[in-house]
Amino acid sequence: MRGFVGLTYTWFALWFMAPAAIMLVYSFGRTAGLTQRGLVNLHHLGLGNFLQALRYPTGTVLVISIENAVLATALCGLIAYPVAYFIARKLGPRSRVIVLLLVVLPFWTDYLLRMLGWRIFLSPLGLLYGALNALGWHVTYISILDTRSAVMVGLVYNYLPLFILPLAVVLERIDSQLLQAADDLGATRWTVFRTVTFPMSMSGVVAGTVLVFVPMLGDYVTPTLMGGARGLMIGSLVASEFTEGQNWSLGAAMAILLILLLVAIVAMAWLFVTGIRLVAFRLRSRALAREWAT
Amino acid sequence: MTTHTHTDDDAVASVSVASAPAVVLDGVSKVFRGPTGAKTVVDDLTLTIRQGEFFSLLGPSGCGKTTTLRMIAGLEKVDGGRIYLGGRDETDLPAHSRNVNTVFQNYALFPHMSVFDNVAYGLRRQHVAKAGLRQRVMEALALVHMETYAMHRPTQLSGGQQQRVALARSIVTQPLVLLLDEPLAALDLKLRESMQEELKRLQRELQLTFVFVTHDQAEAFAMSDRVAVMEAGTLVQVGSPEELYLNPATRFVTTFVGRANFIPVGLVEGVAVSSPHAVAARELEDAHSADATLVFVRPERLQLHLGEIEASGPLVRGWVVDRTFAGGLTTVKVRLADDVDVLVTSDSAAPELGGAVVNATVTLTWDVSDATLLDR
Numbered sequence: 001m002r003g004f005v006g007l008t009y010t011w012f013a014l015w016f017m018a019p020a021a022i023m024l025v026y027s028f029g030r031t032a033g034l035t036q037r038g039l040v041n042l043h044h045l046g047l048g049n050f051l052q053a054l055r056y057p058t059g060t061v062l063v064i065s066i067e068n069a070v071l072a073t074a075l076c077g078l079i080a081y082p083v084a085y086f087i088a089r090k091l092g093p094r095s096r097v098i099v100l101l102l103v104v105l106p107f108w109t110d111y112l113l114r115m116l117g118w119r120i121f122l123s124p125l126g127l128l129y130g131a132l133n134a135l136g137w138h139v140t141y142i143s144i145l146d147t148r149s150a151v152m153v154g155l156v157y158n159y160l161p162l163f164i165l166p167l168a169v170v171l172e173r174i175d176s177q178l179l180q181a182a183d184d185l186g187a188t189r190w191t192v193f194r195t196v197t198f199p200m201s202m203s204g205v206v207a208g209t210v211l212v213f214v215p216m217l218g219d220y221v222t223p224t225l226m227g228g229a230r231g232l233m234i235g236s237l238v239a240s241e242f243t244e245g246q247n248w249s250l251g252a253a254m255a256i257l258l259i260l261l262l263v264a265i266v267a268m269a270w271l272f273v274t275g276i277r278l279v280a281f282r283l284r285s286r287a288l289a290r291e292w293a294t
Numbered sequence: 295m296t297t298h299t300h301t302d303d304d305a306v307a308s309v310s311v312a313s314a315p316a317v318v319l320d321g322v323s324k325v326f327r328g329p330t331g332a333k334t335v336v337d338d339l340t341l342t343i344r345q346g347e348f349f350s351l352l353g354p355s356g357c358g359k360t361t362t363l364r365m366i367a368g369l370e371k372v373d374g375g376r377i378y379l380g381g382r383d384e385t386d387l388p389a390h391s392r393n394v395n396t397v398f399q400n401y402a403l404f405p406h407m408s409v410f411d412n413v414a415y416g417l418r419r420q421h422v423a424k425a426g427l428r429q430r431v432m433e434a435l436a437l438v439h440m441e442t443y444a445m446h447r448p449t450q451l452s453g454g455q456q457q458r459v460a461l462a463r464s465i466v467t468q469p470l471v472l473l474l475d476e477p478l479a480a481l482d483l484k485l486r487e488s489m490q491e492e493l494k495r496l497q498r499e500l501q502l503t504f505v506f507v508t509h510d511q512a513e514a515f516a517m518s519d520r521v522a523v524m525e526a527g528t529l530v531q532v533g534s535p536e537e538l539y540l541n542p543a544t545r546f547v548t549t550f551v552g553r554a555n556f557i558p559v560g561l562v563e564g565v566a567v568s569s570p571h572a573v574a575a576r577e578l579e580d581a582h583s584a585d586a587t588l589v590f591v592r593p594e595r596l597q598l599h600l601g602e603i604e605a606s607g608p609l610v611r612g613w614v615v616d617r618t619f620a621g622g623l624t625t626v627k628v629r630l631a632d633d634v635d636v637l638v639t640s641d642s643a644a645p646e647l648g649g650a651v652v653n654a655t656v657t658l659t660w661d662v663s664d665a666t667l668l669d670r
Contacts, residue, residue: 180369181402183389185463186419195415199406281408285445288410288428 020259026252039248049253058237058254062261065234068148068223069216072155073163076212077205079156080163084204087164088171089197100168103161115154115225122150146228154226155216162215163208170204171197206273214262234258314381316471316503317343317366322375324361324527335361337527338375343471343505345380348497350506350514352550353524359507362524363473366505368392380470390419395464396473400480401456403448409435409459410444416467434466435459437496454485458492465496471503478513490517511551515539523547539592541666548590548666555596555636556588557610588667593639595664598626599657600649609659612636614650626650628658 027049029040087099106114121127122145132138144150174197182192220235227233238258241251324336336358343349351359364370366377368389377385384392395416403412413431422430435441438458448456457477464472474493478486494517497504508514514521515535522532523546531543542548545556589608602611615635616627624642629635638658640647650656 175402177398177400177402178404180389181396181398181404182415184367184369184394184396185416185467186390187415188390191419196404196406200404202406281445284408284410288432288444 084167151227166207167204318378350518358527
């Protein structure tokens with residue numbers, strides 16, 4: 001067991017920590033000139049890349065990216081909750097396995113194929129517009145393909161299973177005796193959900209949010225495939241520095257900034273949630289103590 | 295579904311709510327349908343529980359006692375019969391509309407709420423105003439000596455403490471009936487005994503109706519005003535602990551309640567005969583089968599005599615195979631012919647015990663009024 005844990009750490013260090021460390025080092029370097037050896041010149045370390053990374057258009061793209069990721073995460077949550085609830089609390093153990101399998105089934109098809117499938121579906125000659133036309137709603141001349149809306153569709157579609165799975169696990173683990181106890185104490189079905197099921201599923205909502213939001217913010221393939229030129233997200237910008245720009249040190253600096261931003265967002269969200277709980281708890285205990293003392 | 299006639303419906307309905315029995319089960323049945331077929335877990339159960347009574351449902355696991363409790367709570371639908379709570383037919387009401395609370399076997403405290411919020415849960419569902427709510431929650435917690443733990447989480451408490459919180463949560467709304475589903479089963483012996491006293495005290499002080507489910511006869515007897523013994527989904531006998539102990543209705547009740555002796559006898563010309571020794575028996579008309587009957591006697595109702603003595607009353611003879619000293623009382627195991635073992639409990643200071651060593655021949659006598667004839 002200990003050997004296994006050691007192996008896990010080694011694996012993690014080798015394939016995650018080491019590349020991240022290399023990126024960190026690169027971000028302080030300078031892109032090698034055409035005649036120089038290697039990708040990044042590390043003889044003159046400095047913060048120049050970071051200053052350049054903060055310049056236009058990074059800020060604008062970053063704001064759009066955060067907006068996209070927040071909105072798509074919220075949509076994922078809204079869609080995932082009823083689905084996870086149905087899977088975890090309404091299905092029998094056997095049909096539960098089948099439906100969970102269906103949730104992850106798209107992952108068995110190549111990512112590019114699925115995205116191209118969406119492009120065909122959303123295109124002016126595709127199924128969506130065909131259906132809308134058939135219903136008498138003639139909107140052929142507006143295409144949502146290659147817009148932010150298409151990016152949103154792609155993001156929600158791609159990350160939805162990552163929200164459903166942890167949420168379904170948490171919802172399934174809620175002891176049904178607790179729901180019976182609430183019922184027994186006078187709570188209607190909606191009140192049982194509001195006061196017991198939903199608060200107890202918060203850890204699943206938080207896990208789903210983090211699992212979906214973090215990779216979404218850095219995603220560059222989905223925006224490129226679905227949004228084209230108008231669907232630019234921060235990940236695309238970073239990727240283009242590594243590929244077209246051939247400026248690895250600048251790309252590394254942008255990546256590091258993105259990581260720091262994500263850490264900051266997650267930490268702030270965590271502090272916010274626990275902080276509110278702590279303050280509320282303190283206030284209530286004090287009020288109770290005062291009352292009980294008199 | 296049930297063949298039970300509802301002749302006493304009018305009587306139940308006409309009784310004023312205040313004096314109506316807390317719970318009336320009228321021919322209640324429950325069938326569980328699984329992949330392997332239907333199984334009747336509660337079969338045509340009729341039972342009346344009075345207000346302010348400490349009532350126990352006693353029986354081995356699988357006898358339907360917990361299902362009965364859950365049907366009273368409204369957590370389980372009935373498949374036949376009616377349930378009256380406080381004189382009103384509430385058979386079709388959901389659990390949250392019934393003025394009945396349950397203490398679950400593993401407490402079922404809400405882990406995401408403080409002890410205070412757990413206890414306040416029922417009051418909040420009744421929209422009790424904030425000031426009164428605090429007062430009542432803290433009073434309920436004080437009643438179970440948990441007032442200093444109001445802001446703790448249930449996971450920070452020991453099993454016994456969680457048990458107390460669960461109790462406070464169920465009594466704070468002053469329900470018509472409090473249902474307790476083996477609430478002491480998870481506690482160790484010492485804690486269980488103190489909780490038994492605590493429960494009795496609470497029930498007396500609050501004058502609530504308690505319906506207590508247990509498989510532990512000693513527990514049921516120590517606490518209850520009346521006990522209902524259940525076997526395989528049916529009610530076997532209802533009565534005070536004394537009645538059940540002294541006049542058990544069936545062999546099942548005798549074995550389930552305390553220690554019992556069964557002495558096989560045969561009937562010869564209207565006289566019960568134990569082979570090879572004859573015994574006189576009373577109320578021979580009780581014996582349904584003429585040639586295969588058991589005499590039931592409690593160990594402490596048998597008298598032990600040394601040697602082969604003659605007596606005017608019933609007697610059996612045998613030899614001592616074992617003796618167990620338990621403080622004030624000593625139990626002697628006597629083997630009769632046909633390899634039937636009988637236990638005799640005597641005062642440890644009794645003079646005849648001195649000679650009752652292993653292999654000694656002894657005669658056992660009893661008073662006919664202490665014995666019951668049972669079908670074999």
